[in-house]
Amino acid sequence: MGVGEQGVSTSADRATEGERVAGGHGEVRKKAMRRAFSTQRPEDLGGGVWSVPVPIPGNPLGYTLVYAIESARGPVLVDAGWNHPDAWEALTGGLAAVGMDVAEVRGVVVTHFHPDHAGLAGQVRERSGAWIAMHEADTTVVRTFRAFADGPHSDAHSDMLRRAGADSDEVAALVSGRPEPPALPDREVRDGELIDLPGRRLRVIWTPGHSPGHICLHLEDADRVFTGDHVLPDITPHIGIYPYDRHDVDPLGDFMASLRRVMELGAIEALPAHEVRFPDVARRAAEILDHHEEKLQTLAELLAEAAKPLTIWEVAGRMTWNRPWEQLPPMLRGMAAGEAAAHLRTLEVRALVERTEGEPVRFGIHS
Numbered sequence: 501m502g503v504g505e506q507g508v509s510t511s512a513d514r515a516t517e518g519e520r521v522a523g524g525h526g527e528v529r530k531k532a533m534r535r536a537f538s539t540q541r542p543e544d545l546g547g548g549v550w551s552v553p554v555p556i557p558g559n560p561l562g563y564t565l566v567y568a569i570e571s572a573r574g575p576v577l578v579d580a581g582w583n584h585p586d587a588w589e590a591l592t593g594g595l596a597a598v599g600m601d602v603a604e605v606r607g608v609v610v611t612h613f614h615p616d617h618a619g620l621a622g623q624v625r626e627r628s629g630a631w632i633a634m635h636e637a638d639t640t641v642v643r644t645f646r647a648f649a650d651g652p653h654s655d656a657h658s659d660m661l662r663r664a665g666a667d668s669d670e671v672a673a674l675v676s677g678r679p680e681p682p683a684l685p686d687r688e689v690r691d692g693e694l695i696d697l698p699g700r701r702l703r704v705i706w707t708p709g710h711s712p713g714h715i716c717l718h719l720e721d722a723d724r725v726f727t728g729d730h731v732l733p734d735i736t737p738h739i740g741i742y743p744y745d746r747h748d749v750d751p752l753g754d755f756m757a758s759l760r761r762v763m764e765l766g767a768i769e770a771l772p773a774h775e776v777r778f779p780d781v782a783r784r785a786a787e788i789l790d791h792h793e794e795k796l797q798t799l800a801e802l803l804a805e806a807a808k809p810l811t812i813w814e815v816a817g818r819m820t821w822n823r824p825w826e827q828l829p830p831m832l833r834g835m836a837a838g839e840a841a842a843h844l845r846t847l848e849v850r851a852l853v854e855r856t857e858g859e860p861v862r863f864g865i866h867s
């Protein structure tokens with residue numbers, strides 16, 4: 501498992517947001533402003549749904565929106581926020597501000613295992629006896645992280661980076677500094693299941709891509725959808741492959757299929773985990789789909805123009821990021837490489853690109 505799978509939604513979003521923020525300077529500032537935690541307040545969204553912003557300390561993404569859904573037997577939270585004392589204070593204080601005691605929380609459904617979503621779930625459970633629900637595919641990831649937490653996993657990780665063409669400084673920077681894995685859930689959920697929310701209908705839509713077990717949650721009795729990181733209004737979530745040279749998975753292909761699933765919901769309101777809620781989930785999902793199709797097209801052209809097959813690192817270095825490659829710190833380079841690898845893999849699945857095994861592995865246009 502790579503560093504990219506831990507908590508990277510946040511910094512990864514940062515790596516890609518520049519592409520989406522195509523507007524002028526004022527536009528960029530406006531969007532940055534609305535990601536400041538200080539501008540956010542807990543809010544009654546009507547219909548027994550509240551949003552509580554929880555800060556992600558030191559991260560430009562600003563905050564996670566935790567949602568509380570009222571039920572006949574205590575509120576259920578969608579996501580919990582980053583595991584940090586300031587975040588805990590914002591979560592408990594925010595719930596109190598809307599008249600809820602964290603001790604009454606009945607359950608926490610996490611959209612995916614990333615620390616800005618699942619981080620505080622364990623603490624909520626300790627305080628209230630709530631259950632934690634997570635998709636089975638992300639539960640497997642958490643189990644692996646927990647098993648590796650004390651083990652010699654960094655060797656496998658640095659091997660992966662070397663095979664992808666990273667230099668030794670980058671390898672060193674990337675194998676250090678990992679957040680603690682989140683709590684294991686009490687309940688593993690699957691696609692189509694209803695969440696235990698007495699008197700209401702909250703259905704699981706499995707949307708793999710950003711993580712293998714990412715889920716969106718459709719509140720059917722109010723026709724609103726909690727989109728986690730899958731569909732966000734301005735930025736696109738990080739889609740990467742770890743280890744980079746895996747060829748048994750296709751997360752970008754999965755993500756694009758998951759966008760089509762959300763489009764089937766039609767023009768209903770989206771309640772995302774970051775930024776702001778927005779009215780038409782299908783329209784935004786279609787836009788993100790187009791964005792990745794364009795990116796795949798550009799990448800195929802880049803490989804067709806290259807004189808020889810390229811390493812993942814070389815490909816990442818030639819793609820467009822929100823800053824020039826030379827200025828990206830190692831952590832973001834590692835994530836950019838994961839994203840390049842995911843796009844290469846999708847082109848390979850489409851038989852447009854082929855890989856040459858070796859150290860490092862290389863990719864060229866299909867002959």
Ligand SMILES: [Zn+2]
Pocket residue numbers: 509510614616617729773774
């Ligand atoms: Zn996130």
Ligand SMILES: [Zn+2]
Pocket residue numbers: 508509510612614710729
């Ligand atoms: Zn995420």
